[in-house]
Amino acid sequence: MEGPLLEVRGLQTSFFTDEGEIPAVDGVDFSIYEGEVLGIVGESGCGKSVTSLSIMGLLPKGIGKVVGGEIWFKGENLVEASERRMKQIRGNEIAMIFQEPMTSLNPLFTIGNQLVEAIRLHTKIGKKEARARAVEMLKLVGLPRAEQTLDEYPHQLSGGMRQRVMIAIAMACQPALLIADEPTTALDVTIQAQILALMKELNRTFGTAIMMITHDLGVVAEICDRVIVMYAGQIVEEGSVQAIFRRPQHPYTVGLIRSIPDIRGKKERLYSIPGQVPKPGTIRCGCRFAERCEYAFDRCRQEEPQLYEVGEQGHRTRCFLVLEKGGGVDERAVARSERA
Amino acid sequence: MAELARTPATPPTAIREEKTGSLWGEAWQRFRKNKIALVGAGIVLFFIVIALLAPWLAPYDYKEQQLAERLQPPSGEHWFGTDDFGRDIFSRVIYGARISLWVGFFSVLGSIVVGSLLGIIAGYYGRWIDGIISRLFDIMLAFPSILLAIGIVAVLGPSLQNALIAIAVINVPNFGRLIRSRVLSIKQEEYIMAAKAIGMSDWRILFHHILPNSLAPIIVQGTLAIATAIIEAAALGFLGLGAQPPNPEWGKMLSDAKDFLTQAPWTMIFPGLAIMLTVLGFNLMGDGLRDALDPRMKS
């Protein structure tokens, strides 16, 4: 494999509000390789969206700011790129789709208008040609009445169709990277299945790398190659899908996986992680998960763990347990939690 | 119960302890941080103090005529000069604060009381009652409000009290509509559904849930309405339909002074500035309150 398409190093993003600085993302580093689907999971507020917005340079003006780290994309540090350069990159090389298909399209312009705008922005083609391309794109994302749809307004489409349009807009210039921030959360399962299938197909046919943000582990298992688990602004575990689901090392990942009710059979009792996600900036020292962790020992409360390599290549976890016996959360521990 | 027991009795410090808990308390915290709003509140407070302490602050009797000292320019003796009766404008402006605040406050109070009543009835009962009340509001809003006020004063006779009534009347539909829409939207809130689900009666829902939750917009709108009411009172005073002499109502002072615009501009400038400043104070404060109380600002 060549070098990564996108490499994030020590990204720190903060919000500056009345209540002071809120470090929403605190030292995140990861890479995405060409053609790969990377999943980012974590509970609400752990900094998934902020990470993606930092990459796009779309943090809310005046409040949100990248305060540290680098974002390397095709040999260029996006943190330092000019707004002009960012405009060229956005939509053209990195595209993004959002959670809310209902509100992510401008209600006052037709689908065609918004799609053609995206196409013409980065290519020098004429109106007619752009329109033809727009039709093509809509067909690509599986909208049956592509021609008519161009002249319709967002409110005339269902949620699933709108999300397809969003994908069409994002794919208009065949970006190298597509960031999808919870693209299916607002949709029904049957529609979600359609959209996921579509994204998988786009990934396969165009080799577009996808950064898939979600909190649904099912979705991760479904389409991702590699997974990053985030907690309170940090990455707590990273690894291939197989590794994460089969050999989770961080107690948080374990808890997360074990707390999902499965449709394949009734668990006696769900595992549950006690407490809740801390607000960013409220933890002063030690491991951020220590307060909710049942394995926590003194060191966890005093010292901040690093991301440690475990087992196979690329599997890293932020937990002192792996140092203890080199094995992290072992099966016995899991069993113990099950019995409780 | 094992699971329950394991849930820590003291939750992690995820929630920062806050000094004041209620939304009002939080709104106050937000308001306190808003410098511009504080300036507004300061101005309002300033005029309230002036109004309350007028007899002690005013160097002269506001109605004491010194015909020999007419139209004196501002001086050490008369800070704002004298008017065409030789009365001390400074003292009159100070006493004028009483009148303007009085009219502003009570007319708005009147509009709120009547408007709320109509708005609640319309919003809560709906159907034809709503139809009638809403049409009534439409009618009143379609009236050019200043003409309506003039008409009301013409019927009742010009006096401060009647000007107050007229201003209250013309503002009723604004509050009525506000309350009505609040009632309608709060009626849709899930906690109202929840209240119904526990078997709460309609009236209890109205008084324990809907009204308290309508209070914030009423306060915001009320503060801003006081600002408008003060200007409206001044306008009526200016047309000779408000306060009667020798009451030093600011609008009336302006209309008395307009004949001396060229000879004695100070007679015109100070009451005008007083109106502007007071109104500005209420506007700033109202804006600040809106920011502080606006539910969209809630986390």
Add this chain to the structure above:
Amino acid sequence: MLPYTVKRVLMIIPVLFGMSLVVFFMIRAIPGNPAQVILGQKATKEAVAALTHKLGLDEPWYVQYVKYIGGLLRGDLGESIRTGAPIAEEIWPYLAATIELSLVAMIIAVIIGVNAGIISAWFQNSWFDYIAMVLALLGVSMPIFWLGLMEQWLFSIQLDWLPTSGREDVRNPIEPITHLYLIDTLLSGNTEQFWQAIQHLVLPSVALATIPMAIIARMTRSSMLEVMKSDYIRTARAKGLSMFWVVYKHSLKNAIIPVLTVIGLQTGLLLGGAILTETIFSWPGIGRYIYDAIGYRDYPVIQSGILIIAAIFIFINLIVDLLYAAIDPRIKYN
């Protein structure tokens, strides 16, 4: 759309009808007999009684009301008690004067207000933003009659740049065609008079524009800020659109919708609420006309005048509603 429009127009009728009732009774509740007013202080009792009878004011109120409404239904606005002239003919010059003044004021207010609002929102928390918003706040806090007098004092009396009052130079009166003097002077090709008409318009229209301008600026700003936070703006930026396009294409159209309401409402208010400005600048407008009519107890003029203003007010708001539909495809009237 058409059926909707028709329905909305029909809806105006009950409101106007209700208004006619309110006006009718209110003005009759005002003490004072029109006949006495017209004949003046020196008239004899007999004269007053005779005129009262002639005007039909000694009839029971319901007869008077039915007659009035009957007239209205036949399109007859009645005759002025004072001048005896048909109101339909008499009212237009006043209405035109007010329309001209209000429109010019509104154009000033919209152009300056909307742009100030946009720039303020764009450069939120910049010095421009602060100054513009402080000015806007001062604008809504200022009694306009005071502003008008101050303008007059400064620009007309002290600096002698502009005429103090009126619509035209009495020595060089404008020949009315439509009674909208800007148009009339253009029609007659008299550029000197056109210029003169503009000069007369400046002070009153600026005074009248102040409040709507301030309100529009504030509204535009907050609406823009709101819209700029929305998801679809984020989408637009994610496409790589520049801020300028985002603001002028995607934000403005969305942000203008609530501003339109304000514009509609304010235009309506100006039409009826320009009395103070008209008084100060001796502008022969409808507000003044009705105000004077109240003084003369000219019942038909007050009744019809207010109904006309209200009708225009409602009509403007109807247009605003229709504009919404034109701008916002989500709104479908049927």
Add this chain to the structure above:
Amino acid sequence: MSEPLLEAKGLKKYFPITGGIFGKQIGTVKAVDDVTFTVYRGETLGIVGESGCGKSTTGRMLLRLIEPTDGSITFEGYEVTALSKAELRRLRRDMQMIFQDPFASLNPRHTVERILEEPLIVHGIGSKEERKQRVREMLEVVGLGSYHAKRYPHQFSGGQRQRIGIARALMTNPKLIIADEPVSALDVSIQAQVLNLLEDLQKQFSLTYIFIAHDLGVVRHISDRVGVMYLGRMVELADSESLYEAPKHPYTKALLSSVPIPDPDHKAERQLLSGDLPSPANPPQGCAFHTRCSACMNICRERRPELKEVANGHYVACHLYE
């Protein structure tokens, strides 16, 4: 099986679509269209379905928070639809509700204590002291501290708020709790906490639940029996084991196969449904599902299938099983 606690027969709710100035009715949304089911004492009946299929409407009708257009509801032998307002309020002591949105279902201006106390006040239960006592107890029961009583809802996290909502529902010792998507707004880890709590409470207070959700995993986990709704109709109703393991209705099958499984090795064949959910204002003729059904027959377009028992306790509304 134990005795029925609640029976709903032929429940219907048609919302009028009004239009124009005069509020004329120009159509109807058939939010719930002829739904029949029984809830037995002590069980949990799950109701699943896609957004807008009428789950919430059904739940609300049971409490008569929405007046049914048609149908009957019997609760402990009383005909709920025939109760007077006062009787209805009385009934609401025994039937309670938990709402989806923990943010919106608590009055932001009331303290937790007041929120919890309110059901007791409304029903005139206990003295002031007793009520306060019960509030403290109940807070402990749902895993909050009694020191939380003086706080306001916005000072709690989503999971905690949902606990408050649950506590409120429990205040009057109800027999039946209708939970309308009580965990949809919560993160998985918090969701697990709340689900566990609900299960514990059921045991502790012998509660009966109607559990509405669109997450099939959650429903399977908590329910004894499950009903699947589609476009205002109940298309399948069975105990959860047989429904999940041997679904009969083509819609249920498609729905189950759409759920992503959190297991990278699980490679199930997908049955992707084509198209979107039709509008309940204009549902298809015959079987409402026929427009998206892969096994659609002619009869499906014409006649609406009845919900019939095709195996022991397994009800399906599909022509395939006739």
Add this chain to the structure above:
Amino acid sequence: GCGKSKESAGSGSDKPSAQDTLVYGRGGDSVSLDPATVTDGESLKVTKNIFDTLLDYNDNDTSVKPALATEWTISEDGLTYTFKLRQGVKFHDGTDFNAEAVVFNFERWANGNADTFPYYGSMFGGYKNDESHVIKEVKALDDYTVQFVLKRPQAPFLKNIAMPPFAIASPTAVEKYGDKFGEHPVGTGPFVFKEWKRNERIVLEKNKDYWEEGYPKLNQVIFVSIPDNSARLNALLKGEIDIMEDLNPTDLKQVEGNKEFQIFKRPSMNVAYVGLTATRGPLKNKLVRQALNYAVDKQAIIDAFYAGQAEPAKNPMPPSIPGYNDAIQDYPFDLEKAKQLLAEAGYPNGFEIELWAMPVPRPYMPDGQKIAEAIQANFAKIGVKAKIVSYEWATYLDKLAKGEADAFLLGWTGDNGDADNFLYALLDKDSIGSNNYTYFSNDELHNILVEAQTISDENKRNELYKQAQEIIKEEAPWIPLVHSTPLLAGKANIQGFHPHPTGSDKFTKVEFK
């Protein structure tokens, strides 16, 4: 225009004799331009220039001089008046002025009623079939001789004939326009009606065939309405108008100090007063009324609100009118005396009353509100707490006529310079319900006033009026305030403008130098 300098704005002084249009700024518009049908001054101001009367007033008072009638004779018994008419005069529509036209006009009025021709009825005792109608007949003896035969003598008959409402209109035009004659006035006057834009302006043009040789001087007269006194002054200062009426006395200094302008003073024929409604509360008591008379500092009011342009009034009529009783001593400003009288009347601590203030400016009372404030302050000094009340003008008059006011401000401008037009009209018991707003009713006074109406001997009449004034002074139904000198301001180069006491001016001789 923009940037126009002050000097050139001042007047047309760059091209001196070129200006021949006079713009006359006034407070209100006319009601109708048919003078016989109106009672308001604003209408008569205009018609005075379109129409002529048989006789006209002299420049400074109300003594009569020839106009359309060149000479007249009165019979011994005072019942027959014979007028010789001016020959060769034409109406503006080209028709001839002659005796027939005069008869036509008087017939028209006499056949009317109080509604159509109000002034006729009040000046000539009624209409054709009324018992009290003074004029028995009007006949044309020949083309240029008209004879009036009266039923009984009427002392002010000639003065009445000279009043502007009794101007001679073109019979042809009257018949042609009917009801609309008021919008198409045709007379013989110095100016011809051209245009009327309601509430804005009335334009009159020079009558080239005017009978007065060499006149009028002006080519055009434009009456414009600017309701606000200050606005009108501004318009004058900016050269938008040439003459303004009703200069605020407070602005006098400003205009006097400006060389480009001059002040015109209209000889006073008015009275401003505080009416003390004799039927209400403490005011029923004569002593109270006298006390209040003592309490008002008239000179201070004159200095403050009339800029000194008024004289204190002691009688209900101005000194210029024959019959004025100068021997009467006014109540001096004496608070002690006032208090003493109050105590005597049983109000040692004063009382509360309403003091009604006129809402509109009138020449005799430029600012009712302010004068009321001053009087309020005066009253306060003797313990009388006056609450100032004001209604709109219409309501004000209406309520006054119903006797609802305690003390009120009002005034009167004489119509024809006759004492009867003041004393009888304002204070006789017959006038209660119309212009006697004080409801003052005194039989002795009534007898005197009625007798005076029928006597044609000037001296005898004057004696009676002097007696009447003594009664009024003693009974004190009013506090007579002032006889004001209404002020007008105009450009310095205006000549030949002499404001007339009646308030209506002919611009025949006005010109710009």
